Amino acid sequence: MSLWNNIKRYSIYRKLLVSYLLLVLLSILLISAFLYQRFSYQAEAEINRVTLTTLDQLDQATRSIQDRVISVGSELLHEPDLIAAMLSDSTSPLLENEVVIKLRNIQAVYPFIEYISVYNSNTGRYLNHRGITKAIDGELIGRIENGGNGAYMEFVPRRLDLTPLGTPMDPIPILSYVLYSNFSNLIPKSGAIIIHVNEEKAIGELTRSLAASTGNEWMVLDGRGMVISHSDPSQFLNNLSNESFVKTILASPQSEQGHFTESSGGDKQLINFSKSAKTGWILIGKRPYEQLFLGLDGRQTIIWAATLILTIIGVLLAFRLASRMFRPYSAFQNQQTLLEASWKRAYPLLQESYLRKLLTGQKSGGATETNLFEWPSGEECRYCVIVAQIDDYRQFLARSNKDRELIRFAIRNIADELMKPYGTFRTLEVENDHLVILVRFGESKPAEHFLLTLIELQQTVRQYFRMTVTLGIGDVVHAEEAIKDSYHSAHGYLKYRLFVGHGSIIDRDSIASQIGKGGDYPAKMEDSLIDAIKLGHKKEADMEIDRFLEAIRPLDYKYAFVFANQLVISVHKQFVNILSFEDGDYETHGSLLYSFSEFETLNEIGAALKPLCATVIDRIEEKRGNRNLEMIESVLQLIRSHYNDPNLSLEWAADRMHYSSGHLSKLFKQATHQSFNDYVNAIRLNEAVRLLRQTNDSAAVISEKVGLGSTYFFTLFKKTYGMTPAQFRLTPLPEETPPEKQA
Secondary structure (H helix, E strand, O other): OHHHHHHHHOHHHHHHHHHHHHHHHHHHHHHHHHHHHHHHHHHHHHHHHHHHHHHHHHHHHHHHHHHHHHHHHHHHOOOHHHHHHHHOOOOOHHHHHHHHHHHHHHHHHOOOEEEEEEEEOOOOEEEEOOOOOOOOOHHHHHHHHOHHHHOOEEEEEEEEOOHHHOOOOOOEEEEEEEEOHHHOOOOOOOOEEEEEEEHHHHHHHHHHHHHHHHOOEEEEEOOOOEEEEEOOHHHOOOEOOOOHHHHHHHHOOOOOEEEEEEEEOOEEEEEEEEEOOOOOOEEEEEEEHHHHOOOOHHHHHHHHHHHHHHOOOHHHHHHHHHHHHHHHHHHHHHHHHHHHHHHHHHHHHHHHHHHHHHHHOOOOOOHHHHOOOOOOOOOOOEEEEEEEEEOOHHHHHOOOHHHHHHHHHHHHHHHHHHHHHHOOEEEEEEEOOEEEEEEEEOOOOOOHHHHHHHHHHHHHHHHHHOOOEEEEEOOOEOOHHHHHHHHHHHHHHHOOHHHHOOOOEEOOHHHOOOOOOOOOOOHHHHHHHHHHHHHOOHHHHHHHHHHHHHHHOOOOHHHHHHHHHHHHHHHHHHHOOOOOOOOOHHHHHHHHHHOHHHOOOHHHHHHHHHHHHHHHHHHHHHHHHHHHHHHHHHHHHHHHHHOOOOOOOHHHHHHHHOOOHHHHHHHHHHHHOOOHHHHHHHHHHHHHHHHHHHOOOOHHHHHHHOOOOHHHHHHHHHHHHOOOHHHHHHOOOOOOOOHHHHO
């Protein structure tokens, strides 16, 4: 009250009050403006730093794609079969089959690769394990035949439409890398190796996950402004070069990082970009500027109004200003929390990527990657890779996609649950037909209880899914860099499933006696099988097949597989003209030849080969029966035309037909149900009866006309008709049945 009275009374107080109010107002204005500008700058700088870090991670992912493509291309050039298939002037189904198998095995290690193709310009053959035809990849074939304009590698983004193959699904975004002859002098001038990368698995998952966590747009463009990857999958292959922000980025220097703001449709956007010097791609993050500060710019009027209120009640105004200034920082913390949550979700994917690097020997050795598994360091450790391969994979593929995915997921969960007592392990679904388990332990080899755990894994899968898995235990190694050796050895041991069958556990010790064991091809057993087929002995043919497979069972996998394949080809070459088009024999046998590499055990090979041999035997018997009928008809015609020849005999007829007398006698009796002599005598007696009825010739003359001696004629006639020829001539018979028809 005294202050109020002093203001009324003294002008100095009035001036002081006015001066105070002006000073407070000016101070508040300056402080507010300074704090506002300072916070805006720091918040924007921090957000730019976080965004550029994210772009660096995205750039690292894009660069790793090209590095892996070059690595895979180099690995392919070390495959002699593949080089032979590319340089060959003629087609070889066996060689192409081996190439397709190797392409499938290589692709199995890199899940981001959709498929790998090889083009041989000499033969025009386009090989890949997915069955993609030249018509589907016609654009790439055209580029290859044009020579690629002297480049060693060409990048072609495209959409892969699998509708012509009968696969009803949306086109797949594909990043195709074409490796020309400049990449290696082993590649023919107009041939190429094409590695097709699945954009969704390679980059798309990362860009989509970033967009899901931040609500912003993330994209990867090539040097012309075409979308290679986008947080919105529908933007794939769209040309954004006409967008103003893209024009600004394209005009900037190479290998530059930066940010700028742009107004589009009345909305202010913050654009962050990074140009990759290695790939030439542009990585862009785009977000609404207003969302960065939660609308602080739009509330400046409120802030200025608050500064006026501070002239009356400075404390309340300061509190209000502090509270208002706190909100943008709180929003930034929320965004940071979302980014950390996104990182945590992406962390398992990074672990899987690192494990794939270990399996393929592509580990970079960086400190960040070394700690991805969070395994304790400073102690001696050993590593072992176990590969769990699904048995009867062709039957497994007959299940629905949903069931297959569920079973793979369940098998991995079962493995995770059973491996928990061992602490340090990782599981990874490398390919659709097998799962990888990486175990770290301290012993020199897996303990007995560890093997019991693997048996429990097999039993659990068999119990719940009525199917089996075969486990290959790789060699124990002492360093992460050697994990790839353990993985490759486990894969090699799994091939011996051909001998031990499904549901087995295979390691080096169990097949040590077979590794590298060669032998001669069982040619005698093959000859015995061919002879059994020719003789029509099905049981003996089945036994010979079993003997052949048992003979190659102790050998090394490569020898056994080649020998079994050679047996199938030998049967095909020997009896290819026996099989019938009308009965579908060629289709059945062709499927056996082309699906031979899919057989998992020797028993399966035998089960497929035995029906083929039985079919060949049936066809031989059919043709042999037809030839016998034709031959017997010729013999009957010979008898009818030479019945009056006294020299007509079985031996005489066999000599004319080029048969042995015993074999002809057997075939004749099977066809006519009479012996050769009985049939000839019946023909002669039938002619004698006709002559007795229609002529006046004596019985002796008639016997000579029908080729019988008179004495034998009288005896045979009386035995057949119960009377002599003279009595027969005098006996009227209303109907006479020829003797051969009576027989």
